Every structure is written in structure tokens, then in C-alpha cells.
Ligand SMILES: Cc1cc2nc3c(=O)[nH]c(=O)nc-3n(C[C@H](O)[C@H](O)[C@H](O)COP(=O)(O)O)c2cc1C
């Protein structure tokens with residue numbers, strides 16, 4: 001290139017920018033879309049799935065496997081115990097004996113299809129773990145498929161009577177869930193099909209908003225009497241779980257223990273839903289990572305850690321997440337979304353039907369529409385048929401087995417012969433937030449925010 | 456209402472063959488187990504000294520004996536009743552007959568909050584007043600009240616019937632589904648989405664049957680029928696003003 005060419009003024013000046021594309025961080029495209037959507041709807045937005053923001057999570061923790069100070073177990077050869085017993089606290093005749101510390105959480109029939117419920121039950125039975133009814137009453141298919149079924153008693157008490165109570169292998173008194181703390185369940189009319197409506201004693205097709213306060217107890221003193229009633233009604237055969245969203249965990253856990261829970265289930269803010277007001281997903285509750293540590297501390301403070309069992313749910317996606325939850329103090333984890341994804345949620349099939357919902361595989365959170373492309377979160381028979389129970393159950397079974405293998409791999413690397421032997425000492429945090437919430441040292445330091453230690 | 460604590464023989468409906476159980480000697484679990492046990496050989500069981508204790512007569516069934524509590528009972532008496540006939544000769548605490556599916560519970564006194572909460576069937580007869588939230592979340596069966604009922608009675612009632620002879624406090628029938636309330640006497644206010652509908656000939660016939668079964672006489676004031684209008688059953692932006700605040 002000649003120096004002339006380099007020095008010459010360009011013959012034609014560059015065109016001005018067609019549009020100014022600088023986006024306001026306050027009024028970004030999502031915010032604009034949100035306001036305009038509400039301007040059309042005239043109400044808060046409702047969605048399925050989980051939250052839309054980043055929060056501190058179990059990913060921000062890492063394990064410290066054995067090196068010089070500890071001895072690992074042979075990862076591929078030596079045994080690592082996974083058996084988990086839940087609910088022995090009050091000496092009920094049949095505490096839940098699970099072969100693994102992972103079970104399928106409460107997801108209602110209504111939110112889920114009958115095939116999804118049956119497949120989850122079949123998978124759990126094959127594994128030797130339990131599944132839970134959720135709010136919509138006890139589905140006959142689910143009872144049949146599930147060798148161990150936890151019956152959820154929500155404030156709406158759908159189908160609750162002696163006959164169904166006595167079919168339960170455990171009871172779960174629902175005091176809320178992480179996706180919508182302090183607010184009752186929601187089932188849009190598209191999913192209140194005839195059978196769902198009948199099980200809930202509702203007119204079909206209404207937008208059902210379930211109660212949040214229990215109809216016959218309000219405070220802790222009442223609840224203690226209530227739990228005794230449930231124990232009498234079941235002749236103390238089965239354990240009683242109390243499930244709650246992670247909010248004032250330290251206080252709430254102590255109260256649940258005091259009123260007589262055998263098992264406390266804490267659902268972190270990332271806990272998913274079939275349908276929730278969107279703002280409750282994003283702006284209420286605390287993350288699972290902080291909830292586990294707080295729950296464990298609460299039980300330790302009242303001397304009941306180990307006696308009252310602790311189950312944690314909300315955003316558990318893998319054996320690594322589950323192992324970290326156990327190390328922080330949980331006896332078991334409950335999974336919702338990951339089991340649905342194993343069923344086929346967000347799988348790249350029937351892509352046209354995702355498109356009709358205005359979404360695509362990998363992005364779908366449209367459980368609330370009742371038009372689930374893969375037959376999981378719908379009550380429309382032609383969609384439900386897309387979920388083949390046997391094949392779907394096998395995928396969930398494989399996934400839980402994989403999760404448990406991941407857990408034992410980590411446990412053995414840390415030198416533990418039982419996954420429940422994992423402890424906070426086996427963990428380090430990658431961020432200061434995670435260190436503070438999980439009460440474990442920041443990686444490479446002895447420092448736990450708020451405690452003595454070297455930075 | 457004052458309760459007469461004179462000897463058992465004076466109580467209405469007791470037979471001389473009834474077997475007696477002293478609640479003072481038994482914990483809640485044992486008492487309930489004993490009720491089942493004694494039901495095998497006895498048609499009527501009289502429980503002395505209930506002393507307003509909680510959780511009496513839980514999970515009884517149709518083949519259980521008729522059970523009389525001689526005095527007041529605490530929370531959840533007759534909870535999960537699946538067919539037994541229970542008589543309380545006194546007042547009842549919270550949640551009498553909650554989650555019951557069949558049978559009858561007759562209370563010769565008043566009931567506290569949430570009588571018949573979530574019940575799916577059977578009948579509860581209250582000779583005194585029903586407390587707040589009587590018939591809350593009920594899904595079937597009937598609650599018949601000779602006196603009045605407290606606030607938010609019938610709240611979120613899915614199905615079933617509440618009959619009240621002597622008035623209701625605020626928020627009657629709030630946010631119901633297919634529950635129906637018949638009330639005579641003054642009503643402080645109707646609850647959200649509750650609406651008054653005309654009492655027709657079928658209703659009158661039903662009411663005579665219900666009152667007859669409870670041994671109640673027809674009240675002086677006419678009955679009003681309260682049902683859900685159904686405006687809270689659907690999300691509708693035109694109802695934004697209602698949704699905003701409830
Ligand atoms: C489709 C669906 C339906 C649900 N239904 C219920 C329910 O009926 N009762 C309840 O307590 N929680 C319900 N949940 C919440 C789950 O029990 C659980 O707390 C949550 O899914 C755990 O988080 P995860 O999905 O990240 O594992 C539901 C969740 C989903 C995804």
C-alpha cells in the first residue's frame with residue numbers, strides 16, 4: 001500500500017451508526033418487555049420452572065478430597081453406604097428406609113400429567129426411594145407405582161380423609177414452598193381438567209388459587225396438637241414431614257422441631273414450580289446454600305441435629321449439588337426439576353410445539369400454559385401420550401443412579417465410607433458470598449466471614 | 456352455654472348397657488386405641504372426664520360404637536371421622552370433625568374455630584353457636600348450626616352445605632366454590648365473591664330434611680341462600696380492581 005493511500009482522507013466518510021444501540025442497564029429489553037406485558041395482562045406474571053436471576057449457589061463450593069492428611073477410599077472398588085432412614089424420631093412403626101439419599105419431591109397431579117406421576121413413581125420404586133403426592137390429592141396410578149409414597153397435606157386438604165391418610169407411607173405437612181413462600185398454590189384453568197377438578201372438589205377449568213393458611217391451625221401451639229392428631233389417626237405407623245420455604249430458616253426450623261416434625265424439608269428460593277407469580281420466584285426466600293447451613297445450625301443449637309432429619313430441595317441438579325447439601329448438613333435431598341428434565345422436559349423433540357408457545361427446547365418454562373410439548377406438565381391426553389411411562393421411568397432411574405454414583409465418587413475421594421459422613425470441613429467456598437452463607441472457609445484461606453480466622 | 460355435669464344417666468341418648476371409659480386414666484393415644492377395642496363388643500361407649508382434652512375420638516370408623524363424651528372436648532375431636540356417630544355433651548374446641556368423610560358429630564354446646572374444616576362428607580350438628588370459620592374449606596357433607604356462626608364461615612368451601620339458624624358474623628361465604636350456605640337471622644356482611652340467591656322449592660325441601668335430621672325447628676326469619684358468584688375463579692383483567700386488593 002502506498003504512503004499516499006495511507007495518508008489520504010477517505011473518499012467517502014463512514015456512514016453514521018444506523019441506530020444508537022446502547023442499552024440502559026435500568027430499562028433494558030427484559031424490563032421493557034416486562035412492563036409492556038403487564039400493561040396488557042393487567043396482573044402479575046405467572047410462570048413455571050424456576051427463577052430468572054443469578055444467586056449464590058452450591059456451585060460456588062468445592063470439595064477437598066484426601067491428599068496427605070486423609071486417606072481416600074478406592075473410588076471404583078470400595079463400598080460407600082447410601083442407605084438413608086428418615087423419620088425415626090418419634091418411634092413410628094415404619095420410618096422411611098430409602099436406598100439412597102435422593103427422592104422425588106412433591107409435585108401435584110394437576111401441575112404434572114398422570115403419565116409423569118406414574119413414571120416418577122415407577123422410577124423411585126426401582127431405585128428404592130420415595131416420591132411425594134404434592135398438593136392435588138393422591139392419584140391412584142401414583143399410589144400403585146410408588147412403593148413409598150409421601151402424602152402431602154396442604155392447606156387446601158384436597159382429598160384428605162382417613163382412607164387416603166392410611167394409604168400414606170409418610171405425611172408431609174406443607175407450610176409453603178421455595179417458589180412462592182407465603183402464598184398458596186396456583187393451577188391455571190387450562191390444567192384444571194375434569195379429573196384434576198374432581199380430585200380437588202373444584203368446578204372444572206377455573207384458575208385455582210389454593211389456600212396458604214391451614215384451615216384448622218394457625219400458630220405453633222395449634223400445630224403441635226395437629227401433628228399429634230395425625231400421629232393418632234395413623235396409629236403412629238408413619239413419619240411426619242414438615243415442608244417449608246427457606247425464609248427465616250433458623251427460627252422456623254426450631255419451631256418445626258418443637259411442634260414435633262420427624263423430618264424437616266427446607267426448600268430454597270431456587271425451588272421450582274408448576275406455576276407461580278413470577279415476582280415470588282425472583283424476590284422471595286433465601287438460596288439453598290444458605291438455607292442448609294442455617295437449618296443445621298438451628299438444629300444443633302437445640303440439640304436435635306441428627307434426631308430431626310433434614311431434607312433439602314431447590315436447585316439440586318447433580319450428584320455434586322446433592323453431595324454438597326449432605327456435607328452442609330442434609331440427610332437427603334429432594335429433586336423436582338432435574339427429575340422432570342430426566343423425564344424429557346426441555347428435550348429437543350416436538351420443536352414446533354415449543355415454537356407455538358413462543359419458546360424453544362432449552363428455554364421452556366411454560367408449565368403454567370398446560371401445553372407442555374413433551375407431555376409432562378399438561379392434562380391434554382394427546383400431549384400426555386407423548387410421555388411413555390416405561391421409557392421415561394427408566395431415564396429417571398438412570399439419572400438418579402448417576403447422581404448417586406457421583407455422590408459416592410466424591411465421598412470416597414474425601415475418604416468417607418458413607419455419604420452421610422461428608423461434613424462442612426470437606427468443603428471450601430469459591431466466593432465470599434458462598435463462604436458467608438455456607439459457613440465454610442474461602443478457598444485457600446481459613447476465613448469464614450463473620451468468624452475468626454486468617455484471610 | 457352452661458353445661459350440666461350430673462351423672463351419666465341423665466344425659467340424653469345414653470343406654471344402660473353403655474360401657475364407660477375414664478379419660479383421666481388414659482393418654483390420647485391409648486384412649487383412641489381403647490375406643491376401637493371396645494367397639495368390637497359394645498354398641499355405645501361413654502367417655503367420662505374428657506376435660507376439654509385435645510384429639511379425642513380421632514379416625515373412628517363406621518363399625519365403631521356410638522361414642523359419647525360427657526363434657527367438653529378440645530381441638531380436633533372426631534377428626535378424620537370415617538363413619539362413626541359421636542356425641543359431645545359440652546363444647547368443642549377447634550376443628551371438630553375436621554377431614555371427616557362420613558358419620559355424624561352432634562355437639563350439645565358451641566364449637567370454636569373451624570368446625571368441619573375440609574370435611575368431605577357426614578354431618579356435624581351444633582346445638583349452640585359455631586365459631587369463626589365454621590365449615591372452612593369443606594368439600595362435602597353438612598354443618599347444621601342452631602345458633603350463629605363466627606366470621607369467615609364457609610371460607611373457600613368447595614362443596615357441601617352449611618345451615619345456620621341464628622345469624623352470621625362478617626365475611627360469610629368468602630371466596631367459595633360450590634359450597635352453599637343457608638342462613639336465617641342477621642348477617643353482618645357477606646365475604647368476597649359471596650352473593651345471595653333465591654331460595655327455591657327444592658332448597659326448602661332440602662332444608663326441612665336437614666332441620667328434621669338435626670331435630671331443629673324451622674326458624675322465624677326466612678332463610679337466605681349464599682353462594683359464590685364465581686368472579687374470583689378466573690383471571691380477568693377487567694376485574695383488576697378486585698384482584699388488586701384481595
Ligand atoms: C411441576 C411442579 C409442581 C409442584 N407442585 C408442588 C406441590 O404440589 N406442593 C409443593 O409443596 N411443592 C410443589 N412443587 C415444588 C417442589 O416440591 C420442590 O419444592 C421444588 O421443585 C424443588 O426444587 P427443584 O425443582 O429445583 O428440585 C412443585 C414443583 C414443580 C416443578
Ligand code: SF4
Nearest residue numbers: 345346364366367372
Ligand atoms: S417442557 Fe414441559 S415441563 Fe418442561 S418447562 Fe416446558 S412445559 Fe414445563
